[in-house]
Amino acid sequence: MSDPIYTDVTRRHDFVFLVDVLDGNPNGDPDAGNLPRVDAETMQGLMTDVCLKRKIRNFVDLLLGAEERYKIYVQNRGFTLNELHQRAYTAMHIKSTGSKQPRQEVEKVRRWMCDNFYDIRTFGAVMSTRVNCGQVRGPVQLTFARSLDPVVPMDLAITRLTVTAQKEPLAGQERPTERAAPTYGAMGRKAILPYGLYRGFGFINPMLARDTGFTSEDLALFWRAMLEMWDCDRSSGRGLMACRGLYVFTHTSALGNAAADRLFPLVEIKRRPCVTVARRCTDYELTVCKERLPSGVRFTTLTSSWLEDDEIRGKSASHGL
Numbered sequence: 001m002s003d004p005i006y007t008d009v010t011r012r013h014d015f016v017f018l019v020d021v022l023d024g025n026p027n028g029d030p031d032a033g034n035l036p037r038v039d040a041e042t043m044q045g046l047m048t049d050v051c052l053k054r055k056i057r058n059f060v061d062l063l064l065g066a067e068e069r070y071k072i073y074v075q076n077r078g079f080t081l082n083e084l085h086q087r088a089y090t091a092m093h094i095k096s097t098g099s100k101q102p103r104q105e106v107e108k109v110r111r112w113m114c115d116n117f118y119d120i121r122t123f124g125a126v127m128s129t130r131v132n133c134g135q136v137r138g139p140v141q142l143t144f145a146r147s148l149d150p151v152v153p154m155d156l157a158i159t160r161l162t163v164t165a166q167k168e169p170l171a172g173q174e175r176p177t178e179r180a181a182p183t184y185g186a187m188g189r190k191a192i193l194p195y196g197l198y199r200g201f202g203f204i205n206p207m208l209a210r211d212t213g214f215t216s217e218d219l220a221l222f223w224r225a226m227l228e229m230w231d232c233d234r235s236s237g238r239g240l241m242a243c244r245g246l247y248v249f250t251h252t253s254a255l256g257n258a259a260a261d262r263l264f265p266l267v268e269i270k271r272r273p274c275v276t277v278a279r280r281c282t283d284y285e286l287t288v289c290k291e292r293l294p295s296g297v298r299f300t301t302l303t304s305s306w307l308e309d310d311e312i313r314g315k316s317a318s319h320g321l
Contacts, residue, residue, distance in 0.1 A: 006223070006248045006300045007216045009139075012256040013204040015248045016267045017226060019047070019145060020197045020281050024239015027051040028191060035191045036153045045147035045196045052142055052200070057119050059229035060221060064118075070221075073117040073125055085131035088112045101132045110134035114212045121212035122222065139208035140222060145200030148269055149278060151193045160186045192239060195279045201264055206254040223248075223302055244281045246302040247288070257296030266292055266299075 006013065019026070027047040028034035037046040057072045064070035073084060088109040089096045113133050114121040124138030163186075204219065223246070230241045249263045268287040275283040293299055 003216050003220075004300075005250050005298055006302070007220045008250070009204075009209040009214055009216050009219055010206050010254060012206055012251040012254055013248055014251075014256075014260040014263055015202045015204075015246065016264055017145070017200050017202065017243065017247075018197060018245035018269070018281075019200070019230075020195070020242060020244050021193055021238070022195050022240040022280070023192050024241060025191050025193065025237050026196070026198070026239075026241060028237075033155070033189075033191070035155060036151065036193050036196075038151060038153060039146070043150035043152075045151040045193060045198060047145040047198055047200070049142040049144060052145065053119070053123055055229045055233050056122075056222070056225045059225040059232050060118050062232055064221070068116055070118045071116055073113070073120050081127070082130045084113075084117075085109075085127055085129070085133045088116075088133055089131065096131050106132055106134045110136065111213075118218065118221075121214045122218060124208075124212070136212055137208055139205045139212060139214045141203045141205075143201045145198040147196040147198050148284065149197070149271060151196045154192050154194065156190045156192065158188045158190050160188060190237065192237075197244065197269070197278065197281060197284060199269065201260070203260065227302065245286065248300040248302060250298040250300060252296040252298075258294035262294065263297065266290075 005011070025034070025036050026045070027037050029037045037048070038044065039046060054074075057074060060070055061072045061075075065072065073081070079087075086096060092105075092108050092112055094105050094109065110127070110133055113125075113127060114136060117125075119125070120127075120136050120138070122138050122140045124136040126135050127133035128135065208214070209219075226246055227243050230243060233241075245267075247267050249260075251257045266289045268289065269284050270287075271278055272283055272285050278284060288299065288301075290299060
């Protein structure tokens, strides 16, 4: 059986993804006390591309991190980046002379890094710190995800009954012979959104895929991560998050048959007229305008339960999310 068209890395792909959060903080802003990120003018929620890529990296690391070709370069534990750069020079039997390395040698270690680290050949990386391994521009690029409606960040007070340490006596006082029972613990804060449905966009460049060695298997793994990584990233602070839709526009040519900004509006998501405040994904209605697809563009809907290759039938499909 041949590979599906949406994993063909010789074609250009543009895609739309939908993610929702219930009673959680999808992406805290450290400059705002870790409150959910928002557009200050429209109060729409934001999720950064860095946040999304971190979840993808974690999923790939959990699934295939033991395999050489699927190591993760940007980690918060283990080897430092400079140590990984040096490992590339050692593997290629090249002596590192610092940042002023011959171009041919830099290209060799750059290729080694692409071959061994999934996130480098997918998203790219700048690897020129101390030991120069060059720069890579990745074929997969993501935008910020933005909520369809304004969100209401809530900063909730929480309490902890357990006391961290017994209070020390003041100078000149004797230490009590019996430990007094605590009457209170500590106060804290938790930032959440009651609900938000976020929409983001992505792009896959076949020319850059050829340059980094990004394969059809890598692309299939990326689609799987976008659908399943939410279940591997659970925490009480993030609430209930899930991918509610992944819609791919595949072009017949590497350069593309239509501009992305013409394709993305074909996936329309609107709050149902009878819903005043959305609190679940079924409060929205999705319409795919397939009759307006440009020539040479194929539309595919990917879901978490199956991979469905939708044929272009020349009519719109409308349903709840």
